[in-house]
Amino acid sequence: MTTNSIQVTAAPDHSLPGEPVETRTVGQISVQQPVLSARAVNIFYGAKQAIKDINLDIGLHSVTALIGPSGCGKSTFLRSMNRMNDTIPGARMTGRITLDGEDIYSGDQDVVQLRARVGMVFQQPNPFPKSIYENVAYGPRIHGLAVTRADLDVIVQSSLQKAGLWSEVKDRLSHPGTGLSGGQQQRLCIARAMAVDPEVILMDEPCSALDPVATARIEDLIDELRDKYTIVIVTHNMQQAARVSQRTAYFHMGELIEVGATNQIFTNPGHRLTEDYITGRFG
Amino acid sequence: MNSISDTSAVRARRVAKRLRRRHWAERRFRLYGLTAVLLSVGFMVFLFANIIGKGYRAFEQTYIRVDINYAEELIDPNGTRLAQDLADGNYQGVIKASMRAQFPDVVERSEQRKLYGLLSESAERALKDHVVGNPGLIGHSDSVWLLADDHIDLLVKGEISTEAAEEDRRVDDQEIKWMAALTAGHRVERHFNWSFFTEGDSREPEQAGILGAVKGSLFALLITIGLSFPIGVAAALYLEEFARRDHFTDVIEVNINNLAAVPSIVFGILGLSVFIQFFGLPRSSPLVGGLVLTLMTLPTIIISSRAALKAVPPSIRQAAFGIGASRVQMVLHHVLPLALPGMLTGAIIGMARALGETAPLLMIGMVSFVADVPTNLSSAATALPVQVYLWSSSAEQAFVERTSAAIMVLLAFLLTMNLLAVILRNRFERRW
Amino acid sequence: MLTSTLLLILIGCSVAMYFVGRSRSIALVGGRSGISKLNSLPGHYGLWVAAWCLLPALAIVLAWNALGHRLIVSAVVSQASSVTAPMSPGQRSLLLSDIQNVEDGTVPLALASPSVKAAAFELRRLEQLSHSAVAVLALCVMLLAGGLTWHRLSPTVRARHAVEKVFRVGLAACSTLAIFITIGIVASVLFEALRFFHLVPVTDFLFGTQWSPQMAIRADQVGSSGAFGAVPLFLGTLVISVVAMGVSIPIGLFAAIYLAEYANRRVRAIAKPLLELLAGIPTVVYGFFAALTVGPLLVNFGRVIGVAVAPESGLAAGLVMGVMIIPFVSSLADDMITAVPKALRDGSLALGATRSETIRKVVLRAALPGIAGGVLLAVSRAIGETMIVVMAAGLTGTMTANPFRSVTTVTVQIVQLLVGDSEFDSPKTLAAFALGLVLFAATLALNFIALVIVRKYREQYQ
Incomplete structure (x- = not known):
């Protein structure tokens, strides 16, 4: 089990990240500095196949948007990147997903450790029924990231600051997190994810339950976080994908149809299905 | 090529350091859960084995x-x-x-x-x-x-x-x-x-049998099912289908929920002073026993009947109203038949509990020594669980095996009733 | 005429009147083809007539059955007692039981005093008279009401409306029965308890530390046939409840957690019904088990490790009671745990928490109010539980918190004091009602708080 030396190393494997692989996906699936890379990923729920043969790299310190009609498998693929699908009974996965070159589904990968490195924000804000402070401190506490209370205070404060929530809640850190507004709750969940200092943050339609103002704030936040974090965001709001992401992947019926630079996907899609979706012919 | 920040490396080391301990805690926690389940099941096996071991010879x-x-x-x-x-x-x-x-x-x-x-x-x-x-x-x-x-x-x-x-x-x-x-x-x-x-x-001991107690229980349960099921269903129908939500129904509802949790011995005291002292009904009789058990099981039956009514989807009601049925017709022709299996299941479970109940029957005097097999609702009688209690307090060693045997009979009745409830539920349960 | 025969006649007549009413309604509109001219269906008219026929008469019969006997008895007793000197309530009830014993043949006629004999004859005469009077009255009312309704029957009568109203009122009456049960409970314990508090001051009862209802310690005072300090009983109840909760809360909670969060479907399918089975075992069986198996086992075990354990120790009763409550705790906890939304679990797992960390720090934390409510309900069960303690706990009130010693409980004493004799005036018997009042009040308070908490909790996640 690798515990440190986190760098992009070439795994001794025939499907190296960055190496061309056979795929029906239109566009360039590999990137310069891949953090996560998926190769030949299939996911099944019982007998039903939700994801079919996905190959995709996620680039360092960038925002990758996964778009597509509902039920296309984009959320399933997202959840496979920090093994949240493990919690669903009957879910099965084949293929490889590597994080910094290590197979996250290999036997010696500790799922707890993995999730500390790949955080996640959900569709519905889900603050714990605890105080705002305890919500953010939860991750550092369970992972033992703070030695002293002062350390913890620093982590909580910086996480809330990064999430742009500090000024709004600094006087009521002991109030329950569930008492915040929807947008604040979602930023609290983002702060909570950042408190563990992950390398990647997965966001599963983080704004779908929020009003436009709160959505705009979260989108600004995502843009700021790009400097330090690698972000993968699932959305079915195409404007949002266009606004916040640098790379966009279009999913359809469990397959990855097309991937490429966001402006290219939205202005000049290479696949007819992508074009139909972008232009609103279905979705 | 050190592309990841140093803080991440520090973080990764810290996480890794604690992993072993956390996984141990996980395993320990899981083990506690498993132990708890095994303890409960083990205790039950022990209880059954103990009773059967003591009682099988009495047959x-x-x-x-x-x-x-x-x-x-x-x-x-x-x-x-x-x-x-x-x-x-x-x-x-x-x-x-x-x-x-x-x-x-x-x-x-x-x-x-x-x-x-x-x-x-x-x-x-x-x-x-x-x-x-x-x-x-x-x-x-x-x-x-x-x-x-x-x-x-x-x-x-x-x-x-x-x-x-x-x-x-x-x-x-x-x-x-x-x-x-x-x-x-x-x-x-x-x-x-x-x-x-x-x-x-x-x-x-060698002459003692359980027929008297079984008949006493049977008589009492006949009264209980005959009264508590119709009354319970009627009350549930009223609260679920007819009553407006107001303070009065709130009071009734709180009352029912509280009564369901009142200790059974309190119902015994109620029976003693109301049925025996006030109405002058015969002491020690299955009649009074049945009435007390009725009051005791009524809240449970009302609650389970309401649950059965709640499970009938509103679309059925709207459909009945849509073709001009009155509320009573809607309830009697459509909702009640659909909810009845669920209500019956609840009633059987309630009866099983009533059959096992002892304390309130002690209060109303169904605890005296009765050698004769009761012939009607007002003759002095005991009930099966009370017989268990009576025999268990006897000094004769030979009564120990009889007590255990009586328990086995009692448990057999209860198991049959519960099985019946399960079969009923599986047979008629509908998913909407 | 026997009440049951009378009832059968009434029911038979009203069934007949149903058909009469039905066919008359059809006849009024000139046969089946004219039914559409009726306001309601013919069956409604039948029910309408039948209801008017049955209900008033039934009310008379039931009312007389409920109260008539008492009225007659009190009339006879006051007549008989007016002959002799003024009587105390005690003498009065003695006279009453004498008269009744003679009347129903428990005591041979030859042994009774003349006045009692006369009263017994009078009682029997009045009873028979009242029976026939009620029968005649009920039949007359039935005929009158039935006839009038039959006469009023016309196609414009809104029979369905009337019948449905009766139906609705009947249902409402059934649902108010719950209130009457509560009132009945309160009344039956409160009045006798108040009589008890006339004899023994409330403070002595609630704070006295000596409980010996059988012994007379101050023979010179009225009503002081024993010591009625209930603290030892409260303490004993507490000891046993604490032991029981000590067993059932951890085991029940952990079993619920394991079954809800860890066990696969097969294990759940086996273990859950088994736990429910544990809940279905009658308490008398647990009591037998506690008294005959667990008690002696603990005594022997205590001997081995050098601790003196009484054969009727609070520990034995508490342990077995704890086992009885396990399924109760686990099913409530299971409800509460499964009510916690999956989103919270996912949130915690996605941060890299292990399952147990998620359960301990998030799920249980979220389910805490609900579980607390469930635990309160379980406590209320423990203090109200009777058979286990009657069979396995002690009879004498000891001021001790030591579970190895023999302790007694409130419920045990209620049973002790009320089973057997029925002299309703001795402080000994009345004390049972005072204990019943305490028990009812305590469990009611616990249940009320618990139900409010649980309801609030359920609403939170709906």
Whole structure:
């Protein structure tokens, strides 16, 4: 089990990240500095196949948007990147997903450790029924990231600051997190994810339950976080994908149809299905 | 190429350092859960094994074959052969004579009395019935299986240790010797204990049966189901389908929920002062027992009936209203039939609980010794669980196995009822 | 005439009237083809007539059955007692039981005093008279009401409306029964308890530390036939409840957690019904088990480790009671745990928490109010539980918190004091009602708080 030396190393494997692989996906699936890379990923729920043969790299310190009609498998693929699908009974996965070159589904990968490195924000804000402070401190506490209370205070404060929530809640850190507004709750969940200092943050339609103002704030936040974090965001709001992401992947019926630079996907899609979706012919 | 920040590396080291401990904690926690489940199940297995181990022998009774000489001068001195004269015969004398004939060397009075004591006091009655049924036996001999006394029964079943000092056991050396002789002569056998199911209570363990208690329970439950099911369903229908949500229905609802959690003994006190003291109903009767159990099970039945009504989707109601049915018609023709299986399931479970209930019945006096099998709703009676309680507080060792056997019968009834409820639920349960 | 015969006649007549009413409604509109001219269906008219026929008469019969006997008895007793000198309530009830014993033949007529004998005859005469009077009255009312309704029957009568109204009122009456049960409970314990508090001051009862209802310690005072300090009982109840909760809360909670969060479907399918089975075992069975198996086991075990354990120790009763409550705790906890939304679990797992960390720090934390409510309900069960303690706990009130010693409980004493004799005036019997009041009040308070908490909790996640 690798515990440190986190760098992009070439795994001794025939499907190296960055190496061309056979795929029906239109566009360039590999990137310069891949953090996560998926190769030949299939996911099944019982007998039903939700994801079919996905190959995709996620680039360092960038925002990758996964778009597509509902039920296309984009959320399933997202959840496979920090093994949240493990919690669903009957879910099965084949293929490889590597994080910094290590197979996250290999036997010696500790799922707890993995999730500390790949955080996640959900569709519905889900603050714990605890105080705002305890919500953010939860991750550092369970992972033992703070030695002293002062350390913890620093982590909580910086996480809330990064999430742009500090000024709004600094006087009521002991109030329950569930008492915040929807947008604040979602930023609290983002702060909570950042408190563990992950390398990647997965966001599963983080704004779908929020009003436009709160959505705009979260989108600004995502843009700021790009400097330090690698972000993968699932959305079915195409404007949002266009606004916040640098790379966009279009999913359809469990397959990855097309991937490429966001402006290219939205202005000049290479696949007819992508074009139909972008232009609103279905979705 | 160190593309990841240093803080991440530090973080990764810290996370890794604690991993082992956290996974241990995980395993330990899981183990606690498993232990808890196993403890509960293990306890139940222990309980059942314990009861069955104590009680299974009660389903057999020891009988002793005695060669009876039906002496006319003892049975029918006047030679009339009329049934009422035969019934007055001195059968005890017949048995005693036969026992003396079996062991001719026992001459001392006290020894002889001990010898007669090998047999149950009910042997006399059994012999009488035998002779009244076959008057032709008089003047002849024949061998008859007669019920042994309870302490001999225990000896034969091996529940009295012959190793213990003589004064510490209920069977003395003399009796053991006699029984050994009888056994050697193939005169001791164990037969199925029919009388356990066909007799009422008795002070003598070997004669005691559960029929009286079973009938008492049956009578009480008849009243309970007859009252609590219709009333409970009616109340549930009102609260779910008719009543407006206001303070009054809130009060009723809180009341019902609270009553469901009131200790059963409190219902016993209620029964004592309302049914017996105020209305003057007969004490110790299944009638009062049934009424008390009705009050006790009513809240449970109302709650489960309401749940069954809630499970019927509103679309059914709208459909009925849509074709012009009145509310009563909608409820009676559409909602009630669909909810009925669920209600019945709840009622059976409620009845099972009522059948096992003891404390309130103690309060209303269903706890006295009743030898006669009750014939109607107001005759004095006990109930099956109360019989268990009565026997368990008896000092006689032979009652221990009978208590356990009665528990087995009680549990068999309860299991059957619960099984019935499960079958009903599986058969009629509908998913909307 | 026997009440049951009378009832059968009434029911038979109204069934007949149903058909009469039905066919008359059809006849009024000129046969089946004219049914559409009726306001309601013919069956409604039948029910309408039948209801009017049955209900008033039924009300008379039931009312007389409920109260008539008492009225007659009190009339006879006051008549009989007016002959002699003024009587105390005790003498009065003695006279009453004398009269009744003679009347129902428990005591042979020859042994009774002349005045009692006369009263018994009077009682029997009045009873018979009232029976026939009620029968005649009920039948008359039935005929009158039935006839009038039959006469009023016309196609414009809104029979369905009327019948449905009766139906609705009947249902409402059934649902108010719950309130009457509560009132009945309160009344039956409160009045006798108040009588008890006349004899023994409330403070002595609630704070006295000596409980010996059988012994007379101050023979010179009225009503002081014993000591009625209930603290030892409260303490004993507490000891046993604490032991029981000590067993059932951890085991029940962990079993619920394991079954809800860890066990696969097969294990759940086996273990859950088994736990429910544990809940279905009658308490008398647990009591037998506690008294005959667990008690002696603990005594022997205590001997081995050098601790004196009483054969009727609070520990034995508490342990077995704890086992009885396990399924109760686990099923409530299971409800509460499964009510916690999956989103919270996912949130915690996605941060890299292990399952147990998620359960301990998030799920249980979220389910805490609900579980607390469930635990309160379980406590209320423990203090109200009767058979286990009656069979396995002690009879004498000891001021001790030591579970190895024999303690007694409130419920045990209620049973002790009320089973057997029925002299309703001795402080000994009345004390049972005072204990019943305490028990009812305590469990009611616990249940009320618990139900409010649980309801609030359920609403939170709906």
